[in-house]
Amino acid sequence: HRDLHSFPTRRSSDLGDVNTQLAVNVPVGSTLAVRGSFNFVNRDGYLSDGTSDDRQRSGRLQILFQPSDQFSMLVRGDQEERLGAGSGSVLFPQQPGTSPWTGAVNPINTAALLAAAILPPFLVYTPGAGLPPAPGVTTGLLADSYTHDLQRNITAEINYDTGEGTITFVPAYRYSDNRYGSYSAGEPFVNESGFNQQSYELRFARNWHAIDLIVGGYYLNLNTTEGTQVYLSPIPGLSTNNHSVYGTRSWAPFGQATFHVTDAFRLIGGVRYTHEDRSLDADIIGLAPVLVT
Numbered sequence: 001h002r003d004l005h006s007f008p009t010r011r012s013s014d015l016g017d018v019n020t021q022l023a024v025n026v027p028v029g030s031t032l033a034v035r036g037s038f039n040f041v042n043r044d045g046y047l048s049d050g051t052s053d054d055r056q057r058s059g060r061l062q063i064l065f066q067p068s069d070q071f072s073m074l075v076r077g078d079q080e081e082r083l084g085a086g087s088g089s090v091l092f093p094q095q096p097g098t099s100p101w102t103g104a105v106n107p108i109n110t111a112a113l114l115a116a117a118i119l120p121p122f123l124v125y126t127p128g129a130g131l132p133p134a135p136g137v138t139t140g141l142l143a144d145s146y147t148h149d150l151q152r153n154i155t156a157e158i159n160y161d162t163g164e165g166t167i168t169f170v171p172a173y174r175y176s177d178n179r180y181g182s183y184s185a186g187e188p189f190v191n192e193s194g195f196n197q198q199s200y201e202l203r204f205a206r207n208w209h210a211i212d213l214i215v216g217g218y219y220l221n222l223n224t225t226e227g228t229q230v231y232l233s234p235i236p237g238l239s240t241n242n243h244s245v246y247g248t249r250s251w252a253p254f255g256q257a258t259f260h261v262t263d264a265f266r267l268i269g270g271v272r273y274t275h276e277d278r279s280l281d282a283d284i285i286g287l288a289p290v291l292v293t
Helices: 107-116
Strands: 009-012 018-028 032-043 054-065 071-084 146-161 166-182 189-208 211-231 239-260 266-272 275-287
Antiparallel strands (some): 009 018, 071 146, 166 189, 189 211, 211 239, 239 266, 239 275
8 A cells, every 4th residue: 555544443341351453554655655454352261260361463564666667675673472382282072160261270170170080199190290301401490380482584686677577586585483391292392483584586587479487496404402301290290301403405496488379278387496404303202310329
C-alpha cells in the first residue's frame, strides 16, 4: 500500500485470553514503504496447575525500496517468542476429589502416584517436586513444566534489470532457540534445541524470443544442536543426557529453460547439481550412583 493504513484488532474471552493484533502500512516518500505487523496472545492454562497455556509475542517488519523501474529491494524480518508452562497432563483414572481439569501437580494425584509405585517413595519422582540441573547440564527442571521458544528470520530480495535480463539476489538468515521441560511422558525431562541457518541464492533471468532462461547458484550453511536430559529419580545425579550437533554445507548451480511453442503449449527443461557435506557429533551420558563395597 502507498497510503497510511492501520488494522488493529483485539479479542478477549475466558481463561484470561487476550489476543491483540496490529498491522500498519507507512509510506515514506515515493520510493520507500514500510509495513509492520504485531501479534500478542496471553491465555491462562486449561489445567489447574497452570499448564496447557498459551503466551506468545510476534512481530514482522517489511521494507520495500524501489528508486527506479530497474532496481528494487524488499527486506523482511520477523520474530516470534512463546512462553509459559507448556503442555500438561492429568492422572488417569481420575481420582476422587479431583476434576477432569485437575493437573498432575496436585496433592491428591501425588498421593495416588506414590501409593501405586513399586519403588520406595524417595526413589519416585512426583510432579511438583522440581529438580536441579544434572552434572554438565546448564539448566534443570526447576519449574516442573515450562516452554520458551524463540524464532528469528530475516530475508531480502534484490532485483536489478540490466537491460539484457534481471539479476536477483536472495540472502536469508534463520535462528531458532527452543527450550522446554515437562513430565507428561512419565519421567521429567528437559529438551534444548536450536539452529542457525544461512542461505544465499543468485540467479539471472532473461527472455529471449520464445525462450525464458534462468541460471543461478544456491548456498546453504546450517548448524543444529539438540540436548535432552531425562531424570530417572529424585536422587541427585540419576539421569541420562543426550547431546547432538549437526552440520550441513550445501551448494548447487542450476539452470532452466522454458520454450513457448504456442500460447497454449510450453516445453520446460532444467538441470541442477547439488554438493552436500554433513557432519554429526553426538554423545549419550548415563549418570547413576555406584555402590562400592
